[in-house]
Amino acid sequence: MLGIRRREFITVLGGAMLARPGLSRSQSPAGAGKRPVIGILALNASENENGLVTAFLDALAKLGYIDGKTATIVSLYADGDQRLLPMLAGNLARLKPDVIMADSTSTVRAVNGATSDIPIVGLMAYPVEQGLIASFSHPGGNVTGIAIDVEDMDSKVLGLGMELVPGAKNMGLLVDPDSAATPLSRSAFEAAANKRGIGFHAAEAHLPDELDHAIHLLADAGAEFVCIALSGMFTLNMRHIAQTALDLRLPTITASLVAEKASGVLLGYGIDYRENYQSAAIFIDKILRGAKPTDLPVEFPTKLKMVINMKTAKAIGFTIPTTLLAVADEVIE
Numbered sequence: 001m002l003g004i005r006r007r008e009f010i011t012v013l014g015g016a017m018l019a020r021p022g023l024s025r026s027q028s029p030a031g032a033g034k035r036p037v038i039g040i041l042a043l044n045a046s047e048n049e050n051g052l053v054t055a056f057l058d059a060l061a062k063l064g065y066i067d068g069k070t071a072t073i074v075s076l077y078a079d080g081d082q083r084l085l086p087m088l089a090g091n092l093a094r095l096k097p098d099v100i101m102a103d104s105t106s107t108v109r110a111v112n113g114a115t116s117d118i119p120i121v122g123l124m125a126y127p128v129e130q131g132l133i134a135s136f137s138h139p140g141g142n143v144t145g146i147a148i149d150v151e152d153m154d155s156k157v158l159g160l161g162m163e164l165v166p167g168a169k170n171m172g173l174l175v176d177p178d179s180a181a182t183p184l185s186r187s188a189f190e191a192a193a194n195k196r197g198i199g200f201h202a203a204e205a206h207l208p209d210e211l212d213h214a215i216h217l218l219a220d221a222g223a224e225f226v227c228i229a230l231s232g233m234f235t236l237n238m239r240h241i242a243q244t245a246l247d248l249r250l251p252t253i254t255a256s257l258v259a260e261k262a263s264g265v266l267l268g269y270g271i272d273y274r275e276n277y278q279s280a281a282i283f284i285d286k287i288l289r290g291a292k293p294t295d296l297p298v299e300f301p302t303k304l305k306m307v308i309n310m311k312t313a314k315a316i317g318f319t320i321p322t323t324l325l326a327v328a329d330e331v332i333e
Helices: 006-023 051-062 082-094 105-114 153-164 182-196 208-220 232-236 238-247 273-288 310-315 322-327
Strands: 002-005 037-042 072-077 099-102 120-124 143-147 170-175 199-204 226-228 252-254 267-271 304-309 330-332
Touching: 037 051, 037 082, 037 105, 051 072, 051 273, 072 082, 082 105, 099 105, 099 273, 105 120, 105 143, 120 273, 143 273, 153 170, 153 182, 153 226, 153 252, 153 267, 153 322, 170 182, 170 208, 182 199, 199 208, 208 238, 226 238, 232 238, 238 252, 238 310, 267 273, 304 310, 304 322, 310 330
Parallel strands: 002 072, 037 072, 037 099, 099 120, 120 143, 170 199, 170 226, 226 252, 252 267, 304 330
Antiparallel strands: 267 304
């Protein structure tokens, strides 16, 4: 597999494009008489560092798409830097793969901006509101895939924060303004806070070196717990975010379960990303066998998990309500 970081892409792009005409001799699982080319645009780290991409590749292999044998897989990684996505998406689109998997709302938007012809299988939040699809049942264009949020997810996460800190008067929201889903997510959190009569404070961090300042701003504003909005950059830096909040004795909640065990976040609640990556492989297979994205309804997550980190709770001297412990899917001791 051509697993390429942004700094490596320029040196291999020409070779990959020249190589593609000769890649059509192996029989594909779709029976098309050629080896399909599958593109991946991942917001975060490479397959060597990202178990989710590995899960996706394993699922493809089980369906018969083995890199170098029955498929050619070209993957680009932004290392969490959202600003590089348009360039990477454009480079990937110029390779003219048969289908592209985009692993976040931001990567879907970037690839969709680079091509209206190549089928895109994406993991997306708010896809209808952002104009990525016409509707969940009839996407209507070259984009389909899996929704990475559920209805009222932001409100559910806020509600868990209020259960976690009974009587809280103020919440904090850490947001990455470069993340595609941020405007809608921020508005949803603010509306949910207003409805519940709790003070809302948001702080932005574009880059990792802005995280400490943003978290301190939330603490200074009186936030009694901090919700961490979805962001690829945040996922890569979740351990640092959690440690900074821990130093300030601030409970943290995230809707991302990508790195909850290692990160030190107090409470994680969200979808099973591994299952969604595996589902994306099934979409890829259907498209390579002739299905069109517009005819493939967007699927919704089937699993939601709650993970509570008792190590973090003890470190900040925090007592987890028994009502939450009773319903947690996993408790990290």
